[in-house]
Amino acid sequence: MGLLEGKNALITGASKGIGRAIALRFAQQGANVGFTYLSSQELGISLQEELQSIGIKAMGFRSDAASYQAAEELIGAFIAHFGTIDVLVNNAGITRDALLMRMSEQQWDQVINTNLKSVFNLTKAAVKYFIKQRAGSIINITSVVGIKGNAGQANYAASKAGIIGFTKSVALELGSRNIRCNAIAPGFIETEMTAKLDPQQVESWKESIPLRRGGAPQEVADCAVFLASDLSSYITGQVIQVDGGMLT
Numbered sequence: 360m361g362l363l364e365g366k367n368a369l370i371t372g373a374s375k376g377i378g379r380a381i382a383l384r385f386a387q388q389g390a391n392v393g394f395t396y397l398s399s400q401e402l403g404i405s406l407q408e409e410l411q412s413i414g415i416k417a418m419g420f421r422s423d424a425a426s427y428q429a430a431e432e433l434i435g436a437f438i439a440h441f442g443t444i445d446v447l448v449n450n451a452g453i454t455r456d457a458l459l460m461r462m463s464e465q466q467w468d469q470v471i472n473t474n475l476k477s478v479f480n481l482t483k484a485a486v487k488y489f490i491k492q493r494a495g496s497i498i499n500i501t502s503v504v505g506i507k508g509n510a511g512q513a514n515y516a517a518s519k520a521g522i523i524g525f526t527k528s529v530a531l532e533l534g535s536r537n538i539r540c541n542a543i544a545p546g547f548i549e550t551e552m553t554a555k556l557d558p559q560q561v562e563s564w565k566e567s568i569p570l571r572r573g574g575a576p577q578e579v580a581d582c583a584v585f586l587a588s589d590l591s592s593y594i595t596g597q598v599i600q601v602d603g604g605m606l607t
């Protein structure tokens with residue numbers, strides 16, 4: 360029997376990268392999986408088919424995580440399809456890197472709205488269902504950059520640090536209702552997001568990582584399985600780094 364048998368999970372931003380790996384790992388562990396995508400429609404449709412072929416209930420939704428109204432509609436549609444929600448993974452995220460001197464208001468707003476406001480939007484819309492069933496696990500994908508900061512990513516670092524404050528506050532507010540809220544802080548994970556980075560910079564990072572390599576999306580997904588499952592039933596308000604020891 361899988362670790363997530365009988366649980367209904369929603370993952371934002373799962374058309375590729377870490378979100379996609381989480382959707383597949385959850386399904387392999389027996390969860391029913393709802394997921395979102397925005398621009399990558401074809402990838403979203405093919406993921407839905409791949410998940411269904413595993414033998415669980417799966418549904419992809421095209422939904423902008425940055426929109427409050429879309430998040431409300433999404434949770435309504437998820438409940439209509441799956442009946443309940445047990446796990447919410449706030450994963451959708453973007454980068455719009457620039458040094459502060461060159462960063463536009465638009466670059467700031469896009470990153471804050473997609474990475475941070477989205478976490479508020481989805482959590483706010485889902486929480487009434489978690490409260491009703493007196494159970495739930497919320498997993499927010501932050502970053503080591505939210506802990507340490509990074510030159511050229513003031514917008515991204517601020518959004519990810521904001522997620523950590525939000526995660527701890529929600530854990531404090533909702534612990535008495537048996538609702539857990541944790542964050543995962545990946546380090547350098549090889550996805551489309553990091554494929555844009557300067558290869559020389561990437562090599563020098565890898566050398567400074569104790570495990571001497573970048574991580575795979577599946578290695579972040581395995582941590583998400585743990586936090587979604589009852590194996591972590593006494594863990595809330597925590598930030599787990601999945602970074603090969605990068606920030607140690």
Ligand code: NAP
Nearest residue numbers: 372374375376377396397398399424451452502548550552
């Ligand atoms: P990715 O490969 O670029 O995938 C990002 C995903 O987010 C895509 O599925 C994308 O969907 C979705 N997305 C973007 N904007 C969205 C929106 N407004 N509404 C709904 N979905 C949206 O990135 P990744 O590397 O897997 O990153 C996933 C998460 O991990 C992000 O929060 C990122 O900040 C975090 N993270 C990544 C790393 C890393 O090294 N890769 C490290 C630390 C943290 P569409 O393509 O369909 O638009």
